[in-house]
Amino acid sequence: MRVHFVVHEAFEAPGAYETWAMARGHDITYSRVYLDEPLPRSAESIDLLIVMGGPQSPTTTKEECLHFDARAECALIAECVRAGRSVVGVCLGSQLIGEALGAPFEHSPEKEIGVFPITLTVAGKGHPKFAHFGEGLDVGHWHNDMPGLTADATIIAFSAGCPRQIVEYGPLVYGFQCHMEFTPDVVELLIAASEAELSTLTNHRFVQQPDALRSNDYARMNEALYGFLDRLVADYRA
Template structure:
């Protein structure tokens, strides 16, 4: 399979998504938005699109992030939807996927930064690819927004701070507000980007923000294994075309 990543920032790395693609021998390509790399003209030749996170929103006015064009990304995701290739949107990518489907992203009830449990819904517990997470799973979080919903969207997992953590838009298209891809490298990059002092200040006033020390103390390997299992199930163990 050819897996194409859309990467928005140097500090929002694909982590375990990339490791899975490498371990499974898939071909890998990427659009580095922060380097003003243009999106491909077509989704032809792409089997799996993974859209990663970033501090932007799907309605960014481009003043703060002149290299980021949400309308172009949404249009590209819509091409991928029409082609019925595999799609996973992560954090910002989840929100963009929801907008591409006609939903409207919203602010999450709580800002979440840290490791907190997801709870699978009844639909999640019977979803072919997500049910392996179990009733609850500790996962990474770093967000203030969440994906929108459509009439056919199915919420598969929630958290105490956010009611839309995993959403299925179609059998091949999943939105993950949660970050199952986190590892210590990803955490260090995010802490550096946000600032240790800023995180400590947020921790004092927000219910679901952990300290840099807490963030570095977590073992991310279990959520990474669960992500690998989800991706294997979703793609049915396919390798190259």
């Protein structure tokens, strides 16, 4: 499998997605746009496109962030979908999938930062890629927004703070508003980038402070993510 990551910031690292790809022996390439690395010119060299998160939104302009080109990323996503490639978007990446497919992102009812449970919908519980999630599980969060829904999108999971945590846009295309890729190292990067902001969010019911963020167990969510990705790859190969 040829796995290509679009990474928007150094502190929004691929984490467990990268660990999985390396452990499975997949060929990995990157567009670290914060280093001005270019996006792929086409979907031809990609089997699985993984678009990571970032502090930007799909409406962030080039003037506001020189290294982020939402239109170009949406065009790449749309081309991968048309070409029958697998696509996974994380947080901002999930919102960009919706945008690429004609469904604008929306603001989430709650800001969520930390580890909180998601619950699978009826469709999610019966879905072969998510059956190993059970009724739900604790996963990572770090967001204000959520992906838009196309007419044929299926919500797989939701949380108390956000009604769209995992969205299936097609059998090979998934948006994860949640961050199942979090590891202790990734969380440290996020804390370092956001510690001043976190100190202003003590009144939010779904926001953890640094000590709590460091004490979370991220291993189980990582294992659940690996199971999903293995099933996604199996479907793609089939």
